Amino acid sequence: MKQGSFDLAGLMNRRILVMLPLGFVSGLPLALTSGTLQAWLTVGGVDLKTIGIFTMVGLPYTLKFLWAPVMDRVVPPWLGRRRGWMVLTQLCVAIGLVLMAATNPKVHPGWMAAYAMLVAFLAASLDIVFDAYRTDTLHPQERGLGAAVWVNGYRIALLASGAGALVLADHVGWQMTYLTMAAVMLAGSFIVLISPDPTFVAEAPKSMKEAVGAPLAEFFGRPHAVGFLAVIMLYKLGDAFASALQTAFLIGGLGFSATDVGAVKGLGVFATLLGAFWGGLLMIRSGLVRSLLIFGVLQAVSNLGFVALAVAGKNGTALTAVIVVENVTGGMGTAAFVALVMSLCDPRYTATQFALLSSLEALGRVFAGRPSADVVALVGWTQFFVLTVVVALPGLWAVWRIRHSIEPEQKVAASTDVKESVATPISN
Structure with missing residues (x-):
């Protein structure tokens, strides 16, 4: 497609459409280790100083460039360099959320902090490989729309794991809420299986x-x-x-x-x-x-x-x-x-x-x-x-x-x- 032409139907291909659910999966863990977790800690009776320490959990998102070379260098033995890492990190995030769900933050705040940091590290790693996959998969003329679709999926996930999780917790409790989010992450790994291979392979x-x-x-x-x-x-x-x-x-x-x-x-x-x-x-x-x-x-x-x-x-x-x-x-x-x-x-x-x-x-x-x-x-x-x-x-x-x-x-x-x-x- 040449610049200046417009064929929306032609752009609705697997490369573009898969960006919405993958963007959703990428954005889901963020609130679960920040705002939503703070709400759980507050409701659970954790003191304010301890809650303040939990704000450091988001540090991996700002330092993810330090281990990004590993995800360029190491190729998993399944699904290739990008999709293989995507499946692995999603499964690990789901396991991390299960560990958080099984922990009482009032009784074991240290373990909760450790599991939350683990989830944040894995989620930041997931962002690394998702960004790489999106870049290697979308054609140049698709990148603007593909990025927009991705951002929409990411923002919807923030609503789901933020406001949506708070409402859900009022009805089913915090443990079940985090287990539900873990199940969503697990389901997201199946999206990777049906996603197209990267277009540009190096x-x-x-x-x-x-x-x-x-x-x-x-x-x-x-x-x-x-x-x-x-x-x-x-x-x-x-x-x-x-x-x-x-x-x-x-x-x-x-x-x-x-x-x-x-x-x-x-x-x-x-x-x-x-x-x-x-x-x-x-x-x-x-x-x-x-x-x-x-x-x-x-x-x-x-x-x-x-x-x-x-x-x-x-x-x-x-x-x-x-x-x-x-x-x-x-x-x-x-x-x-x-x-x-x-x-x-x-x-x-x-x-x-x-x-x-x-x-x-x-x-x-x-x-x-x-x-x-x-x-x-x-x-x-x-x-x-x-x-x-x-x-x-x-x-x-x-x-x-x-x-x-x-x-x-x-x-x-x-x-x-x-x-x-x-x-x-x-x-x-």
């Missing part, structure tokens, strides 16, 4: 030394490597600053209730799903570079809605409009950004390179909180949100600066050690 690194060093050498050997890193680190930075203290602004700055904010943020989740899917469809016509620029401008300009909200004050209608627009444009930007990261990965080292690049992007979200608070204290909310638009501009400039090098088709063609296998559409 030989695994021959040693751990190659698996660790070659991905970096290959990436930094490219003419515009520094420019690519600038785009990765800066493209979503404006969004990161705008969202860092968003809840504090709405509740503490404008006086909305927690219920008001919770309700509109729930609506925002669905707006993100819509934005991601819409962005994926638009990318088929516009291509990657134009989409990055257009969606980047939209997600930057959407921050001005918070400026208007700061001026207007407490207004429910305005709040809903601002959150919806912000989440739609953010979802569009995310679809384009994930497609970009996929296009930058060499199929020989997809797991390692994707993990490294996504970790660099996450730095903005991790460290935006404290600087945001300092800026708000200095200039106030209105000027702060104006500045978030300014913060987004370097990312757009970086995209424009290397626009001629962002060509996923060229990247695939340049991988001489890669062979392409044909995946069969199921649209007919």
Whole structure:
């Protein structure tokens, strides 16, 4: 399919359709080791200091690039390098959730913390191999839509393991809730069995030394490597600053209730799903570079809605409009950004390179909180949100600066050690 053409029926093939359930399985464990687990600990009577320690359970998600080379180097004896790891890690996550379900957090908080950390490690490993599989399976022109479908599955899973698990726990208890989630993870392994083989298959690194060093050498050997890193680190930075203290602004700055904010943020989740899917469809016509620029401008300009909200004050209608627009444009930007990261990965080292690049992007979200608070204290909310638009501009400039090098088709063609296998559409 050429850029600019649009054939939705032709895109509804196994490669695209399987991204929804696989995205769901990828996102399911996250809340079960964070927000949902905190709720279980609180209801179970665990003291607040101990609950605070449990927040460290999410550390593997930020450090997953450290063991990603293992998943590039080691090839399981079943289903190949990507699908083999997918089945293995899913089964292990399910076992970990069973262990959590069998543990009383009030009586054995240490064991619960150990099992939760194990599940987080395995789930982060699952993310590594899922990212690699998605990158190696989707054709360049499918990456925008495929990423959008994946994001939708991931977000739906967050709802299921977050709000859905809380409701379920009120009816059947925490142990049965976690056992149910383990069963869902187990069922997800069957999705892998019917998933297509990767489209772009490369030989695994021959040693751990190659698996660790070659991905970096290959990436930094490219003419515009520094420019690519600038785009990765800066493209979503404006969004990161705008969202860092968003809840504090709405509740503490404008006086909305927690219920008001919770309700509109729930609506925002669905707006993100819509934005991601819409962005994926638009990318088929516009291509990657134009989409990055257009969606980047939209997600930057959407921050001005918070400026208007700061001026207007407490207004429910305005709040809903601002959150919806912000989440739609953010979802569009995310679809384009994930497609970009996929296009930058060499199929020989997809797991390692994707993990490294996504970790660099996450730095903005991790460290935006404290600087945001300092800026708000200095200039106030209105000027702060104006500045978030300014913060987004370097990312757009970086995209424009290397626009001629962002060509996923060229990247695939340049991988001489890669062979392409044909995946069969199921649209007919």
